[in-house]
Amino acid sequence: MNLIIGDDFIERTCISKEQMRKFLVYYQGLNTPKPFKGHAGIKDFVKRVGCLQYDPLNVVGRNIDLILQSRLDNYEPYMLDKLMYQDREIIDGWDKMMSIYCIEDWAYFLRIRNKRKTEIEGILERRNSSDAISYVDTVRKYISNNGACLPSKIDLGGTKSGKWGHVKYSSAVMDYMFNMGMLGVKMKINVQRVYDLIENILPKEIMEMNDPFDSDRSFYKWYFKRRIGSIGLYWNRNGGGWLGHVVSDKRLRSEILRDLCAERELIRVEVEGVPENFYIRTEDSHMLADMEQNFEKKVTFLAPLDNLLWDRKLVKDIFNFEYSWEVYIPASKRKFGYYVLPVLYGDQIIARFEPEVHRGDKPLIIKNWWWEDKIVVTDEVIHEIMECFTRFCGFLKSSGLSDSSYDAIFGK
Template sequence: MRGAVVAAQQIPTPAGPNTYADAAEVLAGIGLIQLDPLTRVSTAARLTSLTRLSRKHTAGDVDPALWPHGAPASFEAFTKVACLFPLSDWPLLRLRREAAQQRHGHKLDPTVTGRIRDLVAAHPGGVGTGVIEAEFGPERTAGWHWSQVKKATELMVRMGDLVVTARDGVVRLFDLPERALPEPIRRAEQLPADELRAALACRAAASMAVMTVTDFAHHYHLSRDDAALGIELAELVAVRVEGWRETAYALPETLEQTHDAGTGPAGHARLVGPFDPLLRDRRRALRIFGFDYRFEAYVPRAERIYGHYVMGVLSGAELVGRADLQRVDGTLQMNQIWTEAGVPKRSTDARARGAHRTLAAQLGVDPI
C-alpha cells in the first residue's frame, strides 16, 4: 500500500528520467500544491515540485512554469489553506465556490464588491492587493492583519467572483474569471453537479492511490457527506486496509498495478517538504507511513522536539528519517538528522546526505 501511495506521486530518482517535464506538469499530475511563503529552505510550491523533478531541474524553473506569462497554467484557491490547482480543475471546485457563496455572500457589501470588480476590470492581466487597497483608503494589510478590503477581495476569490491565475513576482494578481479563464474551462463548469462530484473524487483517488472518506474530505476540505457522495458517484472500489478503521477506496486501475515497496537504493532518496501531499495531512502520514510529523517553525525553540524546518527523508516507499535544514549565504545547511525507529542510523544518514545534495543542486547552493 505504501508503494502505491508513493507511486501515485511519480517521484523519480534524482538523476533518472521523470514523468513530469516541468512544475506545471507536476501540478497537473498531482492536482494540488499547498502554498506557504516560508523560505527557510524554499517555498512550499518549489519544494513540492522539485521533489517530483530530477536533479537537472532548478528552483528558478518552478515559478515561471506554475505562473507563466500568457496562457495561465493554474489558479489559486482554498481548501482549508491556500493551494494551487491546475487550470483544468477549475470546474471541479464549482460546488465549493457555490458553498462559499451561500456561507459568506451576505457578509459582503455590494457597493464594495462592485468597486473592486470595476478596479480589477480596469487592469488587464490583473491587479495586486496593494492597488485595490489604495482605492479605498489608508488601511493596509500587514502580516496576519488583513484590511477589510483584503478580506472582501479574498472572499470574492473563494466565491469565484475573482480568480488568481498569475503573479507579479510574489504578488498575487486578482482578475475576472471571464477574462482570465479560457472559454472551454468556463463551459465545463456548467456540468451537472453529480458529474463534478464524481470527477473530483476520481482526481483525489488518482493522486492519493488509496483514500478514506476522511482523507478525501481533508484533501479538498469537504464535508464528510459530500466526500462520501463523491466516492459513491465515482464508483470507486472499496478496499480493506489492515489496521485502518475506515474503509478505503481506490480507482480500479490502481488495484491492478503492483508497486515496489521497501527503502530502495540510498542514492535515490529524496527530501519531502512539510506541506508536500505526502505530509500535509499529518494523520494520514502517520497511518500510512508510521511517520508522526509536527511542523515546529511556530513552536518556541525550547519546546521543539526536532527543529525549525524539518523535512522527511523518503527512500523508496518509506519515510526513514527527518532532517532540519536551512539555506544560509549560498549554502543548504543540514543542522541535524533523526532516524525513524527500526531504521539503522548509518543507513538514514547516507540517504539524508544524498537527498541533501540533490536538493542543494536544485536550489543552486552548496550542501554543508
C-alpha cells in the same frame, strides 16, 4: 495482492502495509527513476493528484517547489511560474486549502467557489468588515480601466478586522472576488498576488464552459473520486485528506464512496493490520502491480505539506512516522523545529531535519537532524543521503553543505 468479489458484489483487494507504502511512494512520483520530466511533467503530476497545496513560507523553497523538486530531476521554480503565469496551464484556486490545479478543472469548481463566497461573507461579517463587499463593482471597474494590480494600488480605506483579518478594504474585497472567481492571479511579486479580471487570465473556451454536472450528486462523485486521487489510496476516516468543503461530511462521503464502488469507479482495498476501508481509483489500480517492477531505494526530502503527508494519522499507521508541521507552534512547545523536512528512503521515512533559511549561493546549513528509532545507518544510507543533498543543493543554487551540517547529520 488478492482480488475478491465480496458479498455485496463490490471488488476488493488485499495488500500489506509494505505494499501500501510502496504504492503511495510510486503513485506520488517519489520513486526512482523519476517518472515526471520537465514542464510537461509538472502538469502531468498536477493532473494525477488534482492539486498541490500552496503556502507562502520560503525557508528552503516554497512548499510547492519542495513538492516538485522531489518529483522532477533538475526542477527550478521558474518552470512552475512559467506554466502558471505565462502559459496559463495551471491556476491558483481553492481546493483542499489554497492550492494550484489545472485550468481544465475551472468549470468543475463552480460549487466550491460558491461555497467559498458564502464562507468569506461570514468571515467578513464576524470581523466587522462586511462593508468590503460593497466595493466589488469599484474594484472591477478600476481593473477594467487600469489593468492588473496589487490590492495596495487601490485605496478604499481600512477595515475593522482584528489580528488575522485584512487591514485594508482593498485586500479584503479582492480576496473575496478571487475566491468567488471574479478575479484571478496574473502573477506574484514574492508572495503578493497581482490580481486581474478572470476573463483576462483564462482562455475563452474555459470561460465559456457550462457547468459540467447535471446535479450536486454528480459533482460529489467527481470531487470525492478526485480527492482520493490526490493521495492515491485513502481511507474513509476523517483526517487531513478530507479537509475542505463537501468532502468533510462523513455521512455523505460514505454514501458517495459506496456508489462509486458499485459503479466500478473505485475499488475497495483492505490493508493488513489497519481496520479501515481504503479506496483506489479503478484507473490507478494497475500501479499496484507496476510498482513491484519499478522501485529503487533512493533518498528524497519531502515538503511539509506534501500530498503524501496530508493525513498525519495515515502516515503514522502506514509509515510508522509521527509528523507535525510546527511553524505555528510557539518555540518553547516545539518537539523538533520551526521548519522540518522528512527524509524518505525507498518506502520508509528514516529521519527529519531542520534547515536554516537559505538564500543565494551560500552553503546550506542544517541546524538539526533526527534519525528515526531503529534505523540502521549503513554506508548505503549515508551515500544516498549525500546524493540527495547534492541534488537539493543544486535546486537551491547552494554551493553545498556547510561543515557544521555534516556534524549535525552524522555527529561530531
